[in-house]
Amino acid sequence: MPEIRVAIVGVGNCASALVQGVEYYKNAREDETVPGLMHVNFGGYHIRDVKFVAAFEVDKRKIGKDLAEAIFAKPNCCAKFADVPPLGVKVSPGPILDGAAAHMREAFNVYNENEVKPADVAEVLKEAKAEILLNYLPVGSYHATRFYAQAALDAGCAFVNCMPEFIASDKVWSKKFEDRGLPVAGDDVKSQLGATILHRNLVKLCIDRGVVIDETYQLNLGGNTDFLNMTVEERLKTKRISKTEAVTSLVPYELPTRIGPSDYVPFLGDKKICYITLKGRKFGNLPVTISAKLEVEDSPNSAGVVIDVIRAVKLALDRKIAGPLISISSYAFKHPPVQVPDSTAKEWVEDYIKGKRDR
Numbered sequence: 254m255p256e257i258r259v260a261i262v263g264v265g266n267c268a269s270a271l272v273q274g275v276e277y278y279k280n281a282r283e284d285e286t287v288p289g290l291m292h293v294n295f296g297g298y299h300i301r302d303v304k305f306v307a308a309f310e311v312d313k314r315k316i317g318k319d320l321a322e323a324i325f326a327k328p329n330c331c332a333k334f335a336d337v338p339p340l341g342v343k344v345s346p347g348p349i350l351d352g353a354a355a356h357m358r359e360a361f362n363v364y365n366e367n368e369v370k371p372a373d374v375a376e377v378l379k380e381a382k383a384e385i386l387l388n389y390l391p392v393g394s395y396h397a398t399r400f401y402a403q404a405a406l407d408a409g410c411a412f413v414n415c416m417p418e419f420i421a422s423d424k425v426w427s428k429k430f431e432d433r434g435l436p437v438a439g440d441d442v443k444s445q446l447g448a449t450i451l452h453r454n455l456v457k458l459c460i461d462r463g464v465v466i467d468e469t470y471q472l473n474l475g476g477n478t479d480f481l482n483m484t485v486e487e488r489l490k491t492k493r494i495s496k497t498e499a500v501t502s503l504v505p506y507e508l509p510t511r512i513g514p515s516d517y518v519p520f521l522g523d524k525k526i527c528y529i530t531l532k533g534r535k536f537g538n539l540p541v542t543i544s545a546k547l548e549v550e551d552s553p554n555s556a557g558v559v560i561d562v563i564r565a566v567k568l569a570l571d572r573k574i575a576g577p578l579i580s581i582s583s584y585a586f587k588h589p590p591v592q593v594p595d596s597t598a599k600e601w602v603e604d605y606i607k608g609k610r611d612r
Contacts, residue, residue, distance in 0.1 A: 257298065257567045260307035260378055260410070262401050263352075263389035264315050264344055266331040266477055266523055266552035267415065267559075268308070269324035271387075274556045275303045277335040289445070289557055295564035296606045303563055305340055306381040309347030309374060309401075313364045316346045328360055328478050330522045331552040345372040352390050352397035357482050374401065378408035385566050386410045387559070388439075392417060392479065393488030402426060406433050411566045414439030414586075415559060417495040421577045422590045431576030436569035438562055438578045441495040441587040444549070445557035448473055448527035449499050449587050450595065451547055452512070456503050457594060459533055464541060466504060466533040470511040471496070473528075475551055476521030483514040495588040502592040525551040558585045565605065572611070579612040580605040 261268050274289075279301040283293045293299065308320050315323035321337040323344045346364055348371040353363045378386065386405040390397050398418040405412040406429055414420045414437070421427055421439035430437040443449050452471050459466050474480070483489055493513045501510055527547040535541045565581035568574075582589035584598035593601075604610045 255302070256304040257302050257563060258304055258306045258382055258384045259563060260309075260381060260383040260386045261305065261320075261389060262309050262347060262386065263391070264308050264310045264312070264320065264323045265389060266329050266479070267389045267555050269329050269331040270553040270556035271559055272305060272320060272324050272340075273331075273333070273335040273337055274553070274560060275300055275305075276337045290560075291445075291557065292561055292564070295561055296568045298564040298567060300560055303560070305342050306383050307377050308342055308344045309372065309377075310344050311347055311349050311353050311361060311363045313362050315344050316364060316369070318344055320344055330477055332523060332550055334553070345377055347371060347374065348397070348400060350394070350397040350400055352394045354391070354393060354482060354485060354488055356485055357391065357478070360478055360481060374404040375407040378404065378410055383408065383410050384570060385413060385563060387413045387563070388415055390416050391482045391488075392492045393482065393485075394418060399426075406430065406435065409433070409435065411436045411570060412438075413559070413562055413566060415442040415555065417441035417491040417588060419491065419588060421582055421586070422588050427577040427590065434573070434575045436566050436574055436576065436578050438566055438582050439586050440589070441492070442555050442558055442562070443499070443585055443587055444551075444554035447525075447549060447554050448529065448547060449496060451527070451545065452500050452529050453503060453595060455529065455531055455543055455545065456500055459531060459543075460503060460505070464533045464535050466508055466531055468509040469500070469529075469531045471500070471513070471527065471529050472515040473513065473525060474516050474518050474521065475514070475523075475525040476517065476519045477523045477551060479551070480514060480517040484517050489513060498592070499587040503594065523551050525549050525554075561585065565602070568606070572608075574611055577612070580610055
């Protein structure tokens with residue numbers, strides 16, 4: 254099969270997990286169950302078919318380095334689970350815009366704009382012959398996300414939006430990709446087994462079993478730069494919308510809900526701790542309470558999903574499918590163009606792989 258040429262915006266912990274994962278699973282066998290993978294083979298593409306061809310960053314410790322080295326540079330704290338050989342991909346300086354909030358400029362070691370000239374992103378993508386641009390910008394990067402989405406359009410790249418700024422789920426932006434003949438997937442990636450997917454399934458269980466939910470909340474703690482970035486509430490508007498709608502979209506009535514990042518605990522590193530509570534009423538109008546705690550290594554949790562998204566987008570490119578990819582977006586993202594139960598989305602993805610669904 255041809256290679257899948259991928260460019261990355263934001264060489265943080267999520268990018269580190271993804272790049273390591275491609276190396277870690279390069280020899281995964283298709284005839285056995287492999288821990289951590291939903292599909293070894295996705296529509297004919299193996300994980301080893303993914304090739305990274307460009308990367309963009311604002312951190313001086315990463316710019317100019319080979320991507321294989323940059324993924325382990327501070328402040329990244331993703332667990333190292335693979336030795337990645339040099340990839341021959343030099344990290345380029347991306348435009349800063351609002352991708353680095355004022356309180357994050359020191360943590361991100363942002364370059365001086367008087368000393369470093371940002372790369373022409375569209376031109377770099379063209380020269381690298383990138384097919385897919387993967388957006389890992391920090392939460393709250395409204396203008397930066399739209400800049401990179403436009404750069405993808407200008408370069409003729411598909412776009413995967415892993416963060417909670419709405420592109421694939423925005424009719425105006427998704428139409429731009431459709432008009433350009435390019436696929437787009439998003440928005441705000443779900444973890445493989447994370448807070449959102451667990452919360453959604455607990456809610457679905459209650460609804461299916463006739464339990465009326467009176468209130469629910471989800472509290473999240475973490476120690477990576479994602480959580481540090483989200484200590485400023487104004488960066489969180491779309492993140493709260495994305496996470497909340499992912500859960501409430503399954504409930505046929507309104508209910509008090511509070512979902513989102515709760516605190517930054519530096520010594521947790523890349524560990525994420527989630528507390529979920531649901532209170533409701535069952536038979537006899539009697540109370541029932543569900544409390545759950547989830548601990549995960551945060552960044553690898555998203556990589557297990559993105560590795561399938563990349564290959565789904567490549568299939569769309571092969572099949573000349575343009576615009577928002579409904580099946581993989583509904584399955585892999587918190588704020589997709591269409592919200593459906595996860596079991597339905599999984600069926601859609603399997604049908605999409607077989608060519609029974611065109612999106």
